[in-house]
Amino acid sequence: MPQSLDYQSGFRNHFTTEALPGALPEGQNSPQQVAYGLYAEQLTGSAFTAPRSHNLRSWLYRIRPSVAQSAYLPLGEGSTATAPLSKPAADPNQMRWDPRPLPDAPTDFIDGLLTVAVNGDAGTQTGCGVHVYAFNQNMTERFFYNADGEMLIVPQLGSLRLRTEFGEIEAGNGEIAVIPRGIKFQVRLAEGHDTARGYICENYGSPFELPGLGPIGANGLANPRDFQTPVATYEDISGDFALVAKFSGRLWVTQLDHSPLDVVAWHGNYAPYKYNLANFNTINTVSFDHPDPSIFTVLTSASDTEGMANIDFVIFPPRWMVAEKTFRPPYFHRNLMSEFMGLIHGEYDAKAEGFLPGGASLHNCMSPHGPDANTFEKASEAELEPQYQAATLAFMFESRYAFQPTETALSADFRQRDYVDVWQGLKSHFSPDKR
Incomplete structure (x- = not known):
């Protein structure tokens, strides 16, 4: 059978697709005899009693059932x-x-x-x-x-x-x-x-x-x-x-x-x-302050507490940076949510160096983080004119639960053990006599 890379569009739609004409039954998901001698098999991704809007299942019509x-x-x-x-x-x-x-x-x-x-x-x-x-x-x-x-x-x-x-x-x-x-x-x-x-x-x-x-x-x-x-x-x-x-x-x-890739036809929403990610319509500020990263959420996995995600998948794509009289990169922050961040390509605007495509960072619940010293100094003196962040694509897995790093990751040769030093150059600018 020729391999297909065709697609159907839409998120959680009910899809209907068959590789042979008439392979999908009409009006009955599991008839006594399925066309072409296929087996009917249902795959469910939710509890049977989930609300209809969140009920996930697909019917597969395959050459051999999965129990074989x-x-x-x-x-x-x-x-x-x-x-x-x-x-x-x-x-x-x-x-x-x-x-x-x-x-x-x-x-x-x-x-x-x-x-x-x-x-x-x-x-x-x-x-x-x-x-x-x-x-x-x-x-x-x-x-x-x-x-x-x-x-x-x-x-x-x-x-x-x-x-x-x-x-x-x-x-x-x-x-x-x-x-x-x-x-x-x-x-x-x-x-x-x-x-x-x-x-x-x-x-x-x-x-x-x-x-x-x-x-x-x-x-x-x-x-x-x-x-x-x-x-x-x-x-x-x-x-x-x-x-x-x-x-x-x-x-x-x-x-x-x-x-096991012997499914001739299927229909469902699972x-x-x-x-x-280039299709993401980025919403950003046009007045002041840096918006919370939640404004960049692509997908979310809900938890049992409304407004506190099990996981949010967030991206920082190419975008215009426009704001009046304000600090442009992400501000220094401490969060209830824990953040695992990666870089797909380009540079991230809050880091001067060290955060590389294919690399990652982890900032757990309430651990302070933000621009490194070089980025802070540069952004504090930059001309506040519209800037387009072009060659960049970063992402974040953000969760309400603190991350446990594995022993393998902690001991890895490619871990940056001096990461905390990127903030050591943040010196005091305080002057009580100068506003």
Whole structure:
């Protein structure tokens, strides 16, 4: 079957797609006999009794049902971790990492995962895990699904070809892809790329959704029509395949005698999707002060407390900086929310150096942070004229829960252990005799 990279547009729409004409039943999801001898299988991403507006499910019509597999066996943990961690404890120190080095030995996506920090508890479906990936080898005989959470993938270097049960997605620098909990997929390098690196937010909590717009009104931030979901495709291949599952913090593996990407048709609103961050309609100040980062929210995962997100996915894209008689970069701040930040490309306006594409920083709950000394001095004397932040794209995973960095991330050679020194040059300008 030819592979398809076509897409359907819209966020959480009810999609209908088939790779063979008439593969989708009419009027009944699970008829006594499905066309083409297919099996009907339902995949649900919400509780059965969730409100209709938040009920997530899709019907899959596939060559073999998912139960056609061997028993699961434990697989080595690799460099991944899941919340909660027994140690180390969450740390108030500001932390920063250089870009993770690319692998020399052949490494696929699963083996190339490294957990930087986690929070909450995957078992109670709260919080998230933050990972970085770096790989140079396609997954061919291995497939993967995550029962602990959905995966928001942020490519930084190289483009990915995500082969899922629902069809294919290609995502590169400046785009994101989301693989919902439980969906089987395979990660390969897109044509013309020999290595890839990026970030992942593993969301243990409620699925990502678009934030409310409130006083912004109908237009602004991310528009539903710009989210793209793949159309159905399939492969009917026999062989020796392994399906790796992340379940309750551990990796498991089961054997298959066929490719699990054998869905000929599907319909529903629970499916993988991609989004081009260039389509984000940025709202910014035109009078004074720097707006809170919440104004840059692309996707949010709600918690049980209104207004306090389990996770917000926030971006800082190219934008005009316009404000009167005020400090332009982000001000010094201490937050209730904890912030994990990464840089996709370009420079971030609050840091003079050291925050590099592929790198990351962590500022936990109430830990002070803000512009480094060089940025503060420069911004304090800059001409207050309209400026366009052009070659930049940063993002933030912001959570109500404090992040626990993993021992692997704390001891990594690419951790910047002198990060706190960037603020040491902030000297006193106080003069009681001069206003």
